[in-house]
Amino acid sequence: MKNLFKKQSRALLVGIASLALLTACGNESDNTAEKTATEWDRIQEEGKLTVATSGTLFPTSYREEGTDELTGFEVEVVKELGKRLELEVEFTELGFDEMLTSVQTGQVDMAANDIEVTEDRKEKFLFSTPFKYSYGTAIVRKDDLSGIKTLEDLKGKKAAGASTSVYMETARSYGAEEVVYDNATNETYLRDVAIGRTDVILNDYYLQTLAIAAFPELNIVIHPDIKYSPSEVSVVMKKDNTELAENVNRVIEEMIEDGTVAKISGEFFNGADVTKKVDIEE
Known part of the structure; x- marks a missing residue:
């Protein structure tokens, strides 16, 4: 009888421990899912996409002489991106090195400033579908x-x-x-x-x-x-902001497919279509 009681107690303890482990795993899974969605949910809730750019790099990001309006190839691409995502775009003007740091630390959601895709940067950031070659x-x-x-x-x-x-x-x-x-x-x-x-x-x-x-x-x-x-240019996002990247890629691919990016390119690059890949002999 005593041995049977010990066996039942041991089984009960094992069951409780297993249940606790499963609950902990479930909570961890829930927390991870919540964390993954948090940044995109926050952006949608605020209705705003914060974007770092220089404001001094003609014709990618600059101010027209005599005006205070920020424009340029990537500025206009991002404005259209925000419009299709139903988000207001708020630009923050920073130096090149500072804008990458601001993306990495989450101070801004993305950076757009003729930033090239490189293997080293891909280890630290997420890049959108390229839209300039x-x-x-x-x-x-x-x-x-x-x-x-x-x-x-x-x-x-x-x-x-x-x-x-x-x-x-x-x-x-x-x-x-x-x-x-x-x-x-x-x-x-x-x-x-x-x-x-x-x-x-x-x-x-x-x-x-x-x-x-x-x-x-x-x-x-x-x-x-x-x-x-030969280079590829994309907008840059924080490494773990995968849901934002998925939505950005979806819209950029739409904009390339329907000719919107090529049209914007022509306005800022004397008619050139920068969405076409280039082939050079180095």
Whole structure:
């Protein structure tokens, strides 16, 4: 009888322990599901999408001269994205390095500023479906090409740009001396190359072409022989914000399919369709 009681007690304890374990697992599962949905639920509840951008990168994110209105290729893409998601878009203007940190810490929901998809960044962030394809070029002085014939000649040259951009990483890899600005305007970057304060700006082909056209009086040119690093551009989101990313991707793919992104591209890139992939010989 005593042994039977012990067996029944042991079975009861095991049952209670198992039930507690299942309950704990269930709660953990519920909490995880709740956590996954929280950010997207918060965004929907607030009816607002917070987006970091520079406001100084023509024609991606800038203010038209004489106005206070923020516009640009990615600004308009994000505005249309917000409209289709039935969300108000609130832009926060930050320097490039700061905007990535703000996404990572959850201070903003996403960043849109001609940010390229890289393997290193994919370890830290979620990227949307790409909506711009391009490649790298170099702005140099018109009269002597800043003494640069190939990327190998960047060694010892002063390269201007954001410290964490893929272009500055390229410059550093070839031995250039980096010159970093704090959210400076295109004119500041370009004028410094023209007067010899810096030697080169590595950046996206479409951005460089329009920057050159905007300041024809400066002694600068896109290097005729340097093309490198085919690139993809997306909006950037926090790594665990998967539900937001799913909704953003759904809408961006719709916008590419119905020609909306190509139309916006044409308005800001002199008729060019940046949604088309490029093929270059490096």
